Amino acid sequence: MPQPFELPDFYVPHPATLNPHLEHARTHTKRWARGMGMLEGSGVWEEHDLDSHDYALLCAYTHPDCSAEELALVTDWYVWVFFFDDHFLELFKRTQDRKGGKAYLDRLPDFMPMDLSAGMPEPTNPVEAGLADLWLRTVPGMSPAWRERFRESTEHLLYESMWELSNINAGRVSNPVEYIEMRRKVGGAPWSAGLVEHAVGAEVPAEIAASRPMRVLRDAFSDGVHLRNDLFSYQREVEDEGELSNGVLVLETFFGCSTQEAAERVNDLLTSRLHQFENTVFAELPLLFAAHGLDPGACADVMKYVKGLQDWQSGGHEWHMRSSRYMNGGGAMAERTPDLPGPTGVGTQAADLLKSLRGLVGPARARSFTHTPFRKVGPSLLPDLEMPYPTRLNPHLETARTCLVDWARRVQLIDPVPAVWTEEKLVDYDFALCAAGIDPDATPEELDLASGWLAWGTYGDDLYPVVHGAPRDLAGARQRNERLLALMPLDGPATAVPLDGLERALADLWARTTAPMDDGARRRFHAAIVKMLDSWLWELLNQAQNRIPDPVDYLEMRRLTFGSDLTMSLARLGHGRTVPDEVYRHASLQALENSAADWAMLVNDVFSYQKEIEYEGEVHNLVLVTQNFFDCDYPTALGVVHDLMKSRLGQFQHIAERELPQLYEDFDLDAAARTVLDGYVVELQDWMAAVLTWHQQCRRYTEPDLLRHHRPALPQPPAGARPPAAAVPAAPPARAAEPARVRPSAPPVPLGPTGLGTAGTRVPAPALG
Numbered sequence: 001m002p003q004p005f006e007l008p009d010f011y012v013p014h015p016a017t018l019n020p021h022l023e024h025a026r027t028h029t030k031r032w033a034r035g036m037g038m039l040e041g042s043g044v045w046e047e048h049d050l051d052s053h054d055y056a057l058l059c060a061y062t063h064p065d066c067s068a069e070e071l072a073l074v075t076d077w078y079v080w081v082f083f084f085d086d087h088f089l090e091l092f093k094r095t096q097d098r099k100g101g102k103a104y105l106d107r108l109p110d111f112m113p114m115d116l117s118a119g120m121p122e123p124t125n126p127v128e129a130g131l132a133d134l135w136l137r138t139v140p141g142m143s144p145a146w147r148e149r150f151r152e153s154t155e156h157l158l159y160e161s162m163w164e165l166s167n168i169n170a171g172r173v174s175n176p177v178e179y180i181e182m183r184r185k186v187g188g189a190p191w192s193a194g195l196v197e198h199a200v201g202a203e204v205p206a207e208i209a210a211s212r213p214m215r216v217l218r219d220a221f222s223d224g225v226h227l228r229n230d231l232f233s234y235q236r237e238v239e240d241e242g243e244l245s246n247g248v249l250v251l252e253t254f255f256g257c258s259t260q261e262a263a264e265r266v267n268d269l270l271t272s273r274l275h276q277f278e279n280t281v282f283a284e285l286p287l288l289f290a291a292h293g294l295d296p297g298a299c300a301d302v303m304k305y306v307k308g309l310q311d312w313q314s315g316g317h318e319w320h321m322r323s324s325r326y327m328n329g330g331g332a333m334a335e336r337t338p339d340l341p342g343p344t345g346v347g348t349q350a351a352d353l354l355k356s357l358r359g360l361v362g363p364a365r366a367r368s369f370t371h372t373p374f375r376k377v378g379p380s381l382l383p384d385l386e387m388p389y390p391t392r393l394n395p396h397l398e399t400a401r402t403c404l405v406d407w408a409r410r411v412q413l414i415d416p417v418p419a420v421w422t423e424e425k426l427v428d429y430d431f432a433l434c435a436a437g438i439d440p441d442a443t444p445e446e447l448d449l450a451s452g453w454l455a456w457g458t459y460g461d462d463l464y465p466v467v468h469g470a471p472r473d474l475a476g477a478r479q480r481n482e483r484l485l486a487l488m489p490l491d492g493p494a495t496a497v498p499l500d501g502l503e504r505a506l507a508d509l510w511a512r513t514t515a516p517m518d519d520g521a522r523r524r525f526h527a528a529i530v531k532m533l534d535s536w537l538w539e540l541l542n543q544a545q546n547r548i549p550d551p552v553d554y555l556e557m558r559r560l561t562f563g564s565d566l567t568m569s570l571a572r573l574g575h576g577r578t579v580p581d582e583v584y585r586h587a588s589l590q591a592l593e594n595s596a597a598d599w600a601m602l603v604n605d606v607f608s609y610q611k612e613i614e615y616e617g618e619v620h621n622l623v624l625v626t627q628n629f630f631d632c633d634y635p636t637a638l639g640v641v642h643d644l645m646k647s648r649l650g651q652f653q654h655i656a657e658r659e660l661p662q663l664y665e666d667f668d669l670d671a672a673a674r675t676v677l678d679g680y681v682v683e684l685q686d687w688m689a690a691v692l693t694w695h696q697q698c699r700r701y702t703e704p705d706l707l708r709h710h711r712p713a714l715p716q717p718p719a720g721a722r723p724p725a726a727a728v729p730a731a732p733p734a735r736a737a738e739p740a741r742v743r744p745s746a747p748p749v750p751l752g753p754t755g756l757g758t759a760g761t762r763v764p765a766p767a768l769g
Contacts, residue, residue, distance in 0.1 A: 003327055004235055005248075005260040008267040010228070011274055016314040019060035021068035026056040028072040029079050036133065037126040038083050044090055045083065052324040055079050061315030062192075063199045063308070073137055074199050080130040081157070081188055087127055089241065102666065108158050111135060112151045114144065142198060145206040150194040157188040159587075172654070173244050173253045175647035177598060178591060180223060180552055183245065187229065189222030196308035202301035208292055212534055213284040214302075216553065220277040221309045223552060225316055227270040231263055232326035254647065268364065269552070272629065274313070275365055276550040281306055283541060291478070367628050368548045373617030379703045380609040381635065383642040388653070389685040391693040394436035400447045401432045407452055411508060412501035413459055420463045425709055428699035431455045437690025449512055456505045457563075463502075464536065465543070465616065472544040474537065481533040488514075488529065490522055528566035535560035539620060548619045548628045555598065555622070564597035578676045583667055588659040589677075595652040596684040600691040602645045606638070607695045610703065615710045649688075656681050 019025075030050060033039055039047050059075040066074065092101035111120050111131040116139070123129035139147050174182065184190055197203050208214055230237075230247035237243035247269075252262035285306075289299050321328050394400070405426060408414050414423050435442075435450035442450060468477040486496035487503060488510045498504040514522050535557055542549055549557070559565065583589060605622045612618035622644075626637035660681070664674050699705045 004239065005263045007231060007328070008264050010267065010317060011271040012314055012317050013274065013278075014310045014314045016061050016318040017064040017311075019064045019066065019071055021071045022056060022060040024068045025060060025071045025075045026054075029056055029075045032072075032076050032133075033079050033083070033130075036080075036130045038079070038130065042083075042087075042126055044086050050079070053082065054319075054323060055082060057322065058316065058319040061318045062312040063196075064311055064315065066199045070199055073134075074195060076130070077134055077138075077195060080127070080134060081191075083130070084127050084158070087125075093241075105158050109151075109155055112154060114147055114151070116140070138198060143203060143206070145209065146194070146197060146203050149209065150191070153188075153191040153194050156184075157191050171244075174250060175644070175651055176250055176254055177555060177644065177648065178595070178651055179245070179247060179250045181591070181594070182587065183226045183230075183247070184219060184222045187222065187226040189225040190218055192225065192312065193218045193221055193309060196312060197305055200304045200308040202304035202308075204302060204305055205292075205294060205298045208288060208294070208302075211288055212538060213280050213288045216280045216284070217277060217306065217309065219556075220273045220280065220550075220553075221313065223273040224270055224277070224313055227266050227273065228313075228317060228320060229326075231266055231270075232320040232328060234259075234263070235327040236325070254643070268629070272364065272550045273552060275368075276553050277309075279547070283545065287474075287541075363631070364629070367631065368550075369546060371546060371548050371619055371624075371628070373546070373619070374614060377610055377614050377634065380607055380611075380701060381638055382606060383638065385603065385606070385642075385645070385692060386649075387689055387692050388649075389689045391437045391689040392440035392686065393433075394440045394442055394447055396442070396444045396447050397432055397436040399444055400436065400451050401427075401430070403444075403448045404432050404451045404455060407448070408455060408505075411504040413455065413505050414501070421459060426455065428705065428709070429455075429458060430694070430698045431458065433697060434690055434694035437693050438687050440686060449509065452505065452509055453513075456502065456509060459505075460502055465540075465618075469540055469543045472540075474540055474544065477537055477540050481537070484533060485526075485530065488526060490526055491519070525566070528563075531560050531565050532563055542619060546619070548625055551622075551625050551629050554620065554625050558601050558620075558622070559594065559597050561620075562597065562601045564593070564601075579669075579673045580667065583663065583669070583673070583677075586663055586667075588655055588663050592652060592655045592660070592681070592684070595648045595655065596688055598648045599645055599652065600688050602641060602648070603692050603695055606641065606645075607701045609634075609638075611701055611706055615706055652684070652688075 030039075030047070033045075033050055034047075039045055039050060055078045056071075056075045059071055059078055063071060063074050088101065088104070091097070092104065107121070107124075107128065108131060111123070111128055112135050113120065116136065120132050121128075123132055139150070142150070204214055227247050234246055234248045237246050238249050243249075247266045248259065248262045251257070251265050252259055255262065255265070257265075285302065288294075289302075294302075320326050405423060408423075408426055414421055414426060431454035432447070432451040434454055435447055439446065439450055464477075467473070468480065483496055483503070484506065487494050487498065487507050489495065494507060496503075498507045514525060517525065538557055539561060602622055609621055609623050612621050613624060618624075622641050623634065623637050626632070626640050627634060630637065630640070632640075660677065663669075664677075669677075695701065700709075
């Protein structure tokens with residue numbers, strides 16, 4: 001059968017090397033697989049399947065420096081993973097047996113006990129037997145923190161196979177954003193990243209394991225692994241198995257392009273994710289080490305882990321070029337003559353100088369760092385944005401408008417120095433309108449609180465890039481974040497005294513919002529704000545580099561700068577204990593929240609394009625990110641973003657109509673829990689509708705408004721100067737009024753208690769006690 005497309009030129013910046021214990025691993029793993037029942041009689045593999053796939057070669061390439069014993073263990077893990085994938089395919093995907101698949105998966109976590117003395121059930125199939133053996137051989141030498149991380153990633157790998165099965169049953173091809181998110185879990189590369197720590201003998205320190213840089217390293221690594229695999233496995237997965245979870249097919253469907261064009265775009269995205277990995281290592285890890293005061297040994301462990309991930313990328317590529325499991329011209333491409341004179345054969349793919357230079361200094365990477373800020377783009381182009389849900393406005397809107405101005409005067413949010421806002425601007429921006437749509441049933445007091453959060457967040461959003469972004473004051477921004485946190489105590493009084501209008505407003509809002517919360521709710525609220533504050537540092541770092549972010553990193557960080565995590569945590573507060581925590585962690589509910597958040601924040605990117613690009617010198621707008629990634633003009637990029645918005649809205653509707661009912665059945669939820677989640681869907685619908693209505697009706701984004709509000713321009717502090725603390729407004733904890741926009745130089749508009757699920761922040765809410 002001819003190949004459906006020609007493999008593209010891959011960016012492989014690190015040469016692959018081969019572990020000298022390859023033959024030992026081959027011999028050991030065949031004996032182990034047979035002992036677990038994976039070969040003759042399994043109905044899935046015979047000995048020739050294991051030999052032809054050669055997972056020992058994969059592991060010898062991806063873990064080139066480990067001992068013979070460690071390589072044998074790692075190889076056994078990969079044999080188990082691939083056998084599980086094929087076993088689940090034969091038993092449940094081909095037969096589309098969802099019920100049987102769930103029962104099969106529900107037993108597997110029992111073979112990964114955190115406490116080994118707790119024992120395990122008796123295995124009933126080769127997958128259970130293999131997992132039980134591997135868990136006992138792997139976890140004794142690792143910390144409890146690593147065990148938790150590795151178990152979680154293993155469970156994701158197992159359970160998200162149900163997502164693939166659901167899409168096959170529905171005959172549905174996912175959209176690009178949804179696919180990237182779910183592929184990480186289904187594909188198992190985050191699991192591979194955890195196993196790298198074991199193989200190199202260096203755990204990531206627990207205090208930084210959940211930080212943004214470490215998460216991005218893992219996610220960029222995972223995306224690179226999966227996108228590369230999608231290119232090699234397209235023929236087997238799509239044409240032979242009828243698989244719908246393949247990146248080439250996803251882009252082919254989304255863009256309506258040829259298979260070859262989709263493959264080239266997947267490769268472009270793969271290259272971009274590897275660039276993101278490199279940028280994180282060199283630009284963010286040093287700052288992370290310094291911020292946490294890591295000692296040299298801990299820093300060395302992290303860098304061992306980084307090298308292990310790099311080895312995996314290069315080794316995985318070499319293996320794909322040779323394995324009979326994949327489309328690679330029978331392995332012939334691995335031995336082809338490189339474009340320039342040099343070494344040939346095994347491990348020389350990265351030695352192709354021309355390709356390496358093309359990836360290192362190519363036009364895509366150059367474009368990311370050579371953006372010209374403040375260029376004239378003209379009025380924002382607005383596509384036809386369909387909204388199937390009506391906007392219901394709170395009857396107390398007019399009173400809230402008046403109260404907001406009075407409150408802003410009282411806390412001195414409207415101040416002449418610095419001249420950020422006048423009363424005219426505050427009235428034009430009409431935050432009470434957004435709050436009234438987000439929470440149409442709020443009391444007057446609740447609506448005032450919501451409007452105050454929006455005004456406070458947007459004020460900080462407007463000043464933050466000027467104070468910290470223009471002078472590249474990253475240290476000052478971190479100090480500002482610490483000050484903001486000091487104004488939001490978890491218990492007892494605040495440890496800082498407000499020094500300016502923004503800080504006085506924050507202290508007031510925090511006290512009124514958290515007063516009715518219990519300790520757990522207050523901590524979850526606080527944690528969500530911390531995530532958002534950290535995301536602002538990411539924005540400032542990109543601004544300091546004049547770097548247009550990678551599209552995947554942008555979308556994921558956009559949710560944090562947008563305040564989505566904060567909004568969702570607030571919404572859940574109002575649901576009390578009616579809904580189990582594991583339901584909120586379920587892929588379908590997370591996808592519901594993410595699709596709603598993405599649609600709303602992209603509304604802002606579309607409306608604010610001129611304001612951000614022309615008037616603020618911004619690099620954080622998906623239309624600009626798309627222009628940079630595809631090297632296209634503004635209207636073309638806007639069309640891509642609009643298509644993505646429609647796809648995300650369609651995904652929201654699909655999940656609400658098709659996946660949530662299945663989730664209710666899977667978890668056997670009672671009527672009360674189902675009512676809460678049905679109400680949560682309505683809250684998200686109100687939120688999306690309100691965000692669009694606010695953008696259409698406020699006076700913040702049209703060209704006449706921009707001319708009126710931005711001339712004369714805000715005063716720019718001299719380079720290197722840090723304004724006094726009293727002149728530096730803090731950044732918002734949540735974002736609703738501007739939930740739709742990302743800016744490294746400006747903190748996004750907080751949704752806070754004004755966002756989805758505002759009921760959870762109301763003083764009379766029974767769940768808050």
